Amino acid sequence: MTGTTSPAVSSPASAARCRVAIAGASGRMGRMLIEALRDSDDCVLAGALDVPASPAIGSDATAFLGHASGVAITADVAAGLANADVLIDFTRPEGTLAHLAVCSRLGVKAVIGTTGFSDAQKAEIAAYAQRNAIVMAPNMSVGVNVTLKLLQMAAKAMSTGYDIEVIEAHHRHKVDAPSGTALKMGEVMAEAMGRNLKECAVYERYGHTGERDPSSIGFATIRGGDIVGDHTVLFAGIGERIEITHKSSSRSTYAQGSLRAVRFLAGHRTGMFDMFDVLGLK
Structure with a gap:
């Protein structure tokens, strides 16, 4: 050969x-x-x-x-x-x-x-x-992986009293959703809080959803244009919000x-x- x-x-x-x-x-x-x-x-x-x-x-x-x-x-x-x-x-x-x-x-x-x-x-x-x-790894970026470490630390400290939402955006050609990076973020945080992402993840919201389950991790997906990859994790508490964001401008x-x-x-x-x-x- x-x-x-x-x-x-x-x-x-x-x-x-x-x-x-x-x-x-x-x-x-x-x-x-x-x-x-x-x-x-x-x-x-x-x-x-x-x-x-x-x-x-x-x-x-x-x-x-x-x-x-x-x-x-x-x-x-x-x-x-x-x-x-x-x-x-x-x-x-x-x-x-x-x-x-x-x-x-x-x-x-x-x-x-x-x-x-x-x-x-x-x-x-x-x-x-x-x-x-x-x-x-779902994302090879050094910055993303440092972000994952920060999320692990934040989730441990804010496991109660904070609602967690993951918002990700990618280009129009991406075929899977949520992104592998967003799911990895969810997995890292769920593990840090002693939860199972398969049990606490919420991927869709439509119509009358009822009040938010405080133990859930929500995901929102955006697809459009030539966005290389943006990921934001929102920790929303009473009286304050913390956002941890990573944005890629180049592959x-x-x-x-x-x-x-x-x-x-x-x-x-x-x-x-x-x-x-x-x-x-x-």
């Missing part, structure tokens, strides 16, 4: 660099990741994957940057991963699971930013992590966080990790 690889992969100067494959290489996030790899001193692009119907299949993965890398975008997952140490995947649940099956066979680690997994699919990913190390924050996850995986052969592990926030 052969694949098209970057000359940088085999050059002496880059022998120690981590070889990274990108799934969804022609998409918005895929291109941001490829650009981050180009600017990295210790990671190099080694493979680029996309769906068979993509018009980018066969083209050079860095053509959009105005130069050639020697890495062609392919729909052949095995060929695209043949020279990689780590796959970064921000695609769809079904696609990610298909990629992980090949990663498992080839011994390739993974950084997963895909959201919308079912519990059964998360269990499949955990099983893969017993063979190859995986970092999975570059997700790309840089993903590369930090790649570097973290260099020290781990197996295991399931998240960005709290990567950033030392646990």
